[in-house]
Amino acid sequence: MNEFRNHPLLELRRPEVREELTVTLAALDAELPLRVETLVAAKGISGEGASSTDPCDPKRQVARLGWASADSAERALELALGSRWPRRSPDERATVLERAAELLAERRHRMTALVVREVGKPWEDADAEVCEAIDFLRFYGLGARELGDELLQAPGEHNEIRVRPRGPAAVISPWNFPLSIPCGMVSGALVMGSPVLFEPAEQSPACGWELARLLLEAGVDEDALAFLPAGGELGQWLVAEPRIATIAFTGSVAVGLEIQRRAHAADGQRQIKRIVAELGGKNCVLVDSDVDLDEAVPAIVRSAYGYAGQKCSAAARTLVHEGVADRFSERLAGAVEILRVGPADDFATEVPPLIDPDAVAKFNHYAEACTGAELARAESAPGPQYVAPLLVDAGHLPADTPVLRDEIFGPLLTVERVRDLDEAANRVRELPQALTAGIFSRQPDRIDALIDLLPAGVVYVDRAITGAMVGRQPFGGNGLSGTGARAGGPTYLRHFADEQVVSTNVVRHGVVL
């Protein structure tokens, strides 16, 4: 792992770097809409009837495509079952990932521009996403080469652990990280020898298509990766299909639990499906009385409103010591009011539009529930999918309000006043989700005690709670927020393979030969 380094982000504070992206985006725009195809055995199957659109301007089509047919999916699965990919050596498979990382690094500008367009993600986040995808490829490539298990050895005995491919994996991925999250799941499965049936999110087929083509170009066997853009039904089929060995899913808690229920129901199943699920959160930030507000306020704003709150790691609730609550609320409100809502391709934008009309309706539903409790509201922008970022005083909400429970996935943050941070931690523990959490405090022993109390999968101290980096903050949740895998961490690949322990007696005729 020592050789691993995160791919450098673009230095967007330099004008010439921004200029290059702007030029790349214009070139991409000239190509739109992209004709996205279903890919089975690396052959494209084109179709009509579906599209993805730019959330900033829904009239602009980013991709046109047809959904994959049931026949295509069946054929893809049969090919996967017969693929020689599992029999390739770990080194060969890792080399393919590393080649893919090189290709992606070469094309980073175009991929960044595509992420900006297809899911309305502002430049800085889009660039970070492309880098994360590159990081996953390199990190898992290295990881597969050196799984590094040492067993105890006794005299006359040789013990080892080997890993075995499990069979085909279904990857069902989200739109909010349309490149990096599927890249991590697909490459994790591939490098451990599982052929992959990859279903992108409906909202972001073009990003998924580019990823699949890139992996095939890098040398993934044609029968080991199928790209199957689809509506909801294909996913249900994949989940229930007994010949699928592993399901990698990132999405909502509700869908994640549904997958758990349905995955094991089919007859003819020959192994227990492994489910690697990364689910939603209701992420809380605890603010202590000794907080440095100069640091905390900008970090919390970024955590809650970056990409319009559409990150699973985003901050949803702040719980603030009463000694500093008024000052905190006042300063935070002032910082929220000046948030710039606008199109993703504008470098000045801080809050882009929401992904689709359903997301807008959902956000508005929760925003209405907060009527009368607003602490601050930023100005929205013209366009059907823009909403006004909101800061809400939870003290003016009913105690049982869903605003404090549900994952809203939009730019809405609540502030709660607490007697002390123990009370705050207890409130956080009542939530079933446990993905990320933040602590702003400057007393080391208090911080330690709070970390113990918080069940979150990733705890951030004195910093923003979004922006996990591969190899630095392995990412995943506890509680209902996931099955425990940590993307970008040293143990992630384990979830995609079976282990086989081999113990050999090396004694012959009473001596070790």
Added chain:
Amino acid sequence: MDDALETRIRELAQELWRVEPSSWQRPLVALGRRQLGSLDGRPALRSAMFRFVDAAPACRGPIDRGAHLRAFLREVDGEPIPPTLRPLRGRLTPRPLLAAYGLASGPATAILARQFIAGRDVKAATRNLRAMWRRGQAFALDLLGESTVSEAEAEAYFHRCAQTLRVLARVTRDWPEQPLLDADQHGSLPRANLSIKLTALTPLLRPLAPQRGAEDAARRLRPMLGLARELGAHVHLDMEDFDSRETLLLAFEEVLASEEFRDAPSVGVVVQAYLRDADETLDRILSSPSLTERGVPPTVRLVKGAYWDHENVIAGQHGWEAPVWSEKRESDACFERLTRRLIDSRDSVRPAIATHNLRSLAHAVAYLERRGGRPEELELQVLRGLGDELAEGLSRLGYRVRIYTPIGDLVAGMAYLVRRLLENSSNEGFLMRQRHQSLEELLKAPA
């Protein structure tokens, strides 16, 4: 290498070096320095103490403060703890003990702070400023404050600046004349001299969209310069981290391009020699018509730069090459190069060399002499609490010294204070270098 120049640098440096602090005159300063000195070679203790100093003003009373001190000390591993602090490491620390330490640490922090911060506000600092003036030293006042995250905070900072300018103009009016401080070859020099922070003047500083922050800052910069013109005061735009530089220069150029500010007020900018592209920044300033074609030439303050660690951390976390030189000698060499350029440009700008580096100061003076300049054509600047002895020495050489003097309350001043303390107790810092290095080492040319 220019031997005559080097010889003269050495002579001047030795002259400055002889001005030793007279500790009995300033017992508190001496005490503060002894405390800082005792942290030398104990990095964990040093870190604990500075984290405590940083957090102390935000604590809720003595018990909370004592509890913080205890928590930081418990993290110190494998280094001797000063005997006075040992009771806090015990297994039992009753509340009265915490309270006692909490109570005692308040004044201790205040003593440290007073070395570097001249008072809570301009009125409280006036006595200090006047005393400096009598000693022959001018000031550049700096308002410490919390960072600006909202419109209201930007407005509040603007009003603090405006109020400070008014008070400064009033109180400095009847100070006795100091010819060296009151004029240079270009004409009179304002006594009221305020350094402002662009990042405090707008909450919209975004490195990816410098135009946005510049436009917002300009809305407040205009009336501020208008007021300074009215009062005959000097406004200096401080340079901060690399992320804010483009916004700052854009804002300044835009506002100063306006005809109304062509002849007044007196303004200043900063060039940071630790930046790899410092030469280009000076090029930009020297070729900017809104700066150099003014009725009054702008002051260009040359500094080494105070955000070296910050820039390296940011760059390291993002995988970038840092915008700052990686080696100290590279910064020093850049500093000398830019010093020469500024002195050679003294017909169109007022050079102000701001450093505590003995060699850098001696080099500036020696080069000015070499170019046939008179002492009033060069200004030398130091920080309050760090460059006091140097200031005395430079005044004796007949040079105009301006002391950068922060004011503000303790909570707001803590970020500034901690940075100064870190500098002061690190081996790169001026005091530690004086303690550990010979004059010979200090004077080596930065090649």
